Amino acid sequence: MHDEQFVSGNNDSGYHDLANLPHAELSASQLLHEPSANASPPDEVIPQSSCDHEAHTDPSLCTRGNGSEFIALLVYIDDILVVSSKLSLIQELKDLLHTTFKIKDLGILGYFLGIEAKISSTGLNLCQRKYALEILDDARFLHCKSVRTPMTPRVLLTHTDGLPLLDPNSYRRLIGRLIYLTATRPDITFAVHHLSQFVSSPTDKHMTVAYRILRYIKGSPGQGLSYPANNKLKLQSFSDSDWASCSESSKSVTGLCAFLGSSLISWHSKKEAIVSKSSSEAEYRALAMTTCELQWLNSLLQDLQVTTTEPIVIFGDSKSTIAIAENHMFHERTKHIEIDCHVVREKIV
Incomplete structure (x- = not known):
């Protein structure tokens, strides 16, 4: 989009310089409790009252208006991400939601669904550094020695490799968290999806390869995606x-x-x-x-x-x-x- 962007999201990532940007104002809303018995659910209130078009490509996305009056909402359960070129449109939406639900304004986009965002005059950077460090901490790999590749080249696993794990749930939990990490880490996508084939009956060899991915993440936990402003x-x-x-x-x-x-x-x-x-x-x-x-x-x-x-x-x-x-x-x-x-x-x- 060529217009300035206004988005909503949690601001727990520690980025505070965005408030000083001359063309960026951000607003966020989060539903805090269930509405009254006479109130409509969020998926009805937002499209009917705030948007005139529900995207066919994504049921969680709805839009309204054209040009400078355009506003888009991305809804996930009780978190809302808003994009518009006018702060007044976002404020109008917040007031509308606040009449039906109790909402919390989380400010400029900084942290949304585990994804950290940093906006500057040069563009947008996305990463999951906090989430990656949590994975390493839970697996006790915070102080491990890093490696340069997520997987040994030309090594493909099978279901019969190694011995069955005594606690397969630990493997399943780790792979599930790594799959979500691929939202901003395309460099580990192949290795993680290859390991996801063995969640039904993981072995010690599968876990060893999964640990190598953690050692790779240790080398660059803040690696992510960059979107330049002039693209x-x-x-x-x-x-x-x-x-x-x-x-x-x-x-x-x-x-x-x-x-x-x-x-x-x-x-x-x-x-x-x-x-x-x-x-x-x-x-x-x-x-x-x-x-x-x-x-x-x-x-x-x-x-x-x-x-x-x-x-x-x-x-x-x-x-x-x-x-x-x-x-x-x-x-x-x-x-x-x-x-x-x-x-x-x-x-x-």
């Missing part, structure tokens, strides 16, 4: 697939990362649902998943009234996959690929 509104993505990399199922692993200008806004590392008969098919499935992700991101940007300046671009490293996407007559070589993967062809300019 080009160009949506692009990189797609790749590791064919038959799972030694147990021979399924491929798909990876993608999407950028808005130079800012990373979405990333995935996921095992494909079925076995691909060729590397071209695996790459083509990855391309199809990337296409659907970009289509969703483009719709989300439209809900936020953000218009991209150039056509969406997907980068891939497979010449055969690009040929399949461009050539509609490759019947003999592509007849085994499911029809839903050919969504790529419809989106090519």
Whole structure:
């Protein structure tokens, strides 16, 4: 968005310099108790009274107005994040909510759902340093020796590696917390999601690899994402697939990362649902998943009234996959690929 931003969120991260910015004012609200019996729930009060559009891309997002009168709300249970170019719109919303619920103004965005935010004239920085240190403290890894990679290269685990853990819940709890940490740490996404396959029956070897991720986090607990203020509104993505990399199922692993200008806004590392008969098919499935992700991101940007300046671009490293996407007559070589993967062809300019 080119307008100044006004958002709501908890301000427990210790960043106080934002209050002195000339074009930024922030306001936050949090519901403190249940409303009276005659009051409507938040998900009814907010859309009906404050917004005229509920985003189709995200049911927790609703918007109202256009241009300088635009306001967006992101609601999660009893926490609300607000974005607008006018402080008066935010104040009007707070007054409206306060007539129905008792709310608490948490001030400028600093801490929201475990994510720390720091806004300056140069842009926005997001990280989960406090959450990462809590994970290290609970696992007693605060003073461990750090490593430079989250996982040993070319090492893939199986369900039969090692001996079963006496307390599998400790492994499940650790992996669950690491999964949430990937909200701002794409560098550990592959390793964490690889380990998440073994939560049903973890072993000591799986736990050893999980501990290596903690040692990697120890080296940079405050690492996160940066979004510069002056960024080009160009949506692009990189797609790749590791064919038959799972030694147990021979399924491929798909990876993608999407950028808005130079800012990373979405990333995935996921095992494909079925076995691909060729590397071209695996790459083509990855391309199809990337296409659907970009289509969703483009719709989300439209809900936020953000218009991209150039056509969406997907980068891939497979010449055969690009040929399949461009050539509609490759019947003999592509007849085994499911029809839903050919969504790529419809989106090519």
